[in-house]
Amino acid sequence: MQTVTVANVMCGGCANTIETSLSEMDGVDYVKVNVEDKTVTLGLDEGVMQSVTEKLAELGYPVQ
Ligand SMILES: [Cu+2]
Numbered sequence: 001m002q003t004v005t006v007a008n009v010m011c012g013g014c015a016n017t018i019e020t021s022l023s024e025m026d027g028v029d030y031v032k033v034n035v036e037d038k039t040v041t042l043g044l045d046e047g048v049m050q051s052v053t054e055k056l057a058e059l060g061y062p063v064q
Pocket residue numbers: 009010011012013014015
């Protein structure tokens with residue numbers, strides 16, 4: 001598991017968007033957003049972090 005801090009997470013809707021989008025990606029085994037801390041905890045296969053980072057930016061929640 002690894003945790004990243006992301007910008008712009010404001011509410012449960014943001015959390016849903018992130019969790020739904022990332023969990024559909026290949027190699028993402030676990031994704032949990034903490035709205036209060038603006039963090040995303042991830043369980044990823046090797047080498048998937050780059051595409052997850054790109055997806056988060058695309059969704060409007062860039063990794064800090
Ligand atoms: Cu929101």
